[in-house]
Amino acid sequence: MLPFGPIRADVVESAEFMFFYVGEHIIHYQPRLFFKHRGMETRFEGCSPNQAVVVAERVSGVGSVAHALAYCEAVERAADCEAPLRARALRVLLAELERLYNHLHYLGHLCHTTTLKVGEAQGKLLEERAKQVNARLTGSRFLRSILVPGGLRRDLTPGKWLGETLEALRVEFVAYVDRLEASESHLDRLITTGPLPQRVAFDQGATGPVERASGLDRDLRRDHPYAHYAELPMTVTTLAEGDAYARSRVRVAEIEAAFALCQRVLLLLEPGEIRVDCVAPPFSEGLGWTEGPRGSLFYAVHVGADGKLARVKIKSPSFSNWRAFPFTVHDTNMMDYAINEASFGLTTAGCDR
Amino acid sequence: MALWTLFGLASGKATTSWPAADGADGQDGLLGMPRYDPQACREGCRECADVCPTHAIEASGGGLSVDYGRCVVCQLCTEACPTGAMAPSNDWAFGVRSREDLVWAKDVRQPTVAAGTEKRAFRRSLHVRHVDAGSCNGCESELQGLNNPFYNLHRLGIFFTPSPRFADLLLVTGPVTHAMLEPLRAAHDAMPEPRWVMAVGACAVSGGIPGGNYACGTGLEGVLPVDFYLPGCPPNPAAIIDALLIFLDRAPQRVRGGRIGG
16 A cells, blocks of 8 residues: 655645555555645634625635636625626636636646656746736736626726737637647557546536536536526537546637637626625525636625624535545556546645635 | 657747737736725725735725735725726736835835845755645646746746655645645745745735635645745746746746735
């Protein structure tokens, strides 16, 4: 038995993995998480609902928009208010920009595990370009400090540069994917690696690109639209194989869709209000949800007698997917483990909270 | 694999020459620590202190005390401030040797901790072991970005190493959750001397947003001897490079009394 972690060999999050193995063959695998449990749900308690959005942004650093948006919607439902149209459209823009840099990161990270060096470098470079776009648009590489219950804290004025930069990034990305698809040594490590059967994915609550790569056709943006998604054309890609290659292809499709959604939002953006008053009355409660880069995220918010937050409950996508992940590791081999884990694209912070 | 080799050669260099003078730091538009101008404060106003989620700003007696080691760069104070005494800025390069340098002070009397000579051998060859003591993953995301083609940390002679046994610097992120306390201490104990410790991010410097909760501590103070502090939430890769270069005495520390050029 090999207990691997919680401090691991690279610049990665802390988590411990128990491998029960004989030589190359992994007989059984058990992740031991929650080394990173920070008590974030408790952190919300006693806070003013409108200010606590900055706490939600820091539950999962690379899911700042997903978390903050689900939180804002929960508070808005508790307050029975709706963000204005321009704010809703810009929220879609922010959410898709977050999906972009996250998925680009995972494509690069997948190349790292298959030791495709230039592929890794290019993926990480595209991620960096996306983050620099974020900084230029919002002042934050992680799109923080913009969302608030009721709308946005300040208006964003995306200039012509944004559409042009995103299009240039998309062209580079398309060429990048073409090259990946022609790299047989890379694909060979992904095809049939870590297959997650549809039945298991459903029973274990897998979500996001992981579930869609295993044939589960669910996406909160289409099925339970929030922000401005109801008015936008949504393409949801589902595949059947459930292996690492399928998960990678789902992410590629979602990146293409994200570029299209961003351009669409920029086209239809009209001047208007970006914030309404949002006061959640005492004893109110609300549920908010988003389809983040890693999958479905839910925030349940309960407001106390004093109008401050009494309880916030978070269901993060990584919490669901970490549960499903071991089912793809039992009875596989050591060499595929890192590739499989990278293909799932999990965060530990989002799970551990 | 000719496909990727030819692509790489044809792509040319994506690495910035920063911190060389003509290089781009890649942080256009990025907001940093709010700039504090006590002259512009309104008498008796404590709007910013009331709204700060980490109590980085406290109203005490005559004025405000501002501790940038606690700042999570949420910009709430700049929005609450009616006069612009707390103004948004691009001041994200905030690496310091001493914790006191992050606290705003009008007159900085004590000298900055002097650069020693014991780091001379490590100037262009530093091996860093990173430990995640419960971060939100934002800091890790930026640390992972250091080896992307834009920043390319290796060109500066700084490398991440898998084992604390090979490491010169322990770089810690996160508020130190109770569960990570022993593994963190074990990693530090495994490092041969000379060894140093850097606290990266508001959580490691002071506990950040989660600090002091039932599940975590308030950063590295009191846990490990800290040699360098870099606040930010998260600090961007250019800020991390800036901090590492100051730590290696390859660049001067510019933050004193809680402000650049203080």
